[in-house]
Amino acid sequence: MGRHIGPVCRLCRREGIKLFLKGSRCDSPKCAVERRDGPPGQQQYRRGKPSEYSIRLREKQKVKRYYGVFERQFRRYYEMASRRPGNTGDLLMALLERRLDNVVTHLGFAVSRPSARQLVRHGHILINGRKTDIPSYLVKPGDVIKIKEREGSQNLVAGALSMEGMPPVPDWLDRTSTEPAEGRVSRLPTIQDVSLPVTPQLIVELLSR
Known part of the structure; x- marks a missing residue:
């Protein structure tokens, strides 16, 4: 796509x-x-409701x-x-909200969803120990999202995890470790999340x- x-x-x-x-x-x-x-654009404002x-x-x-x-x-x-x-x-x-690229972003492993999508596409993400390269994968309660333990993969997320001002991890997710980077889905998200x-x-x- x-x-x-x-x-x-x-x-x-x-x-x-x-x-x-x-x-x-x-x-x-x-x-x-x-x-x-x-x-954006030359005609920025439109008349009428x-x-x-x-x-x-x-x-x-x-x-x-x-x-x-x-x-x-x-x-x-x-x-x-x-x-x-x-x-x-x-x-x-x-x-x-359950999309894998969105979850990777919420866990702080990437600074944005486009960056998270690239991280997934390039095979740096493991779901329950198995490589998953589909950004649209829908996570389930109990799923463990982990960055591959090889040095190159860990270095890719180290910068994102060390950045200041990143939003907190949502209640429905749990970042269990940063070295190696790992998180877990504790429940399904709701509209309040x-x-x-x-x-x-x-x-x-x-x-x-």
Whole structure:
């Protein structure tokens, strides 16, 4: 699957919030969202009030860009959530939270989700002792996420773990060790564990049309 290779700060400006696509840089004075008010492009401001469709579309785009998934994959997550009992919007966000690249980021092994995705793709991650190179792998309670003990793999995450200002590990995860880097999934995430300010119900209303 392809990836966005343009300036990622434009994505944050378009959504009007920090998507933390560059990790700790987003908390620095270099953050484009704080330096430039308004969406990117020559025509930054539009007249009139956004339509109901536009409001719902922006919520969906915000989530897609935050977790780094494209439309077809996002639709599959929605279908999985809609087939399960419970609130579809909450279940959708919980499924996205369980992605391996998101978990690696939350554990502090990478400074951003794009960096975590690369770490997984290159085979540096072990799940329950077995190499897993699929960023979309959905973790389960009891799964142990570990960085390979070879020196090269450990050096890749050492810098991320030593950085100041990294957000704390969420309650549903447990970082059991830093040398070697290791973490564990203690429970399934819920909508309360999602840090992204989003209204899942608006996404459900858009996709259920």
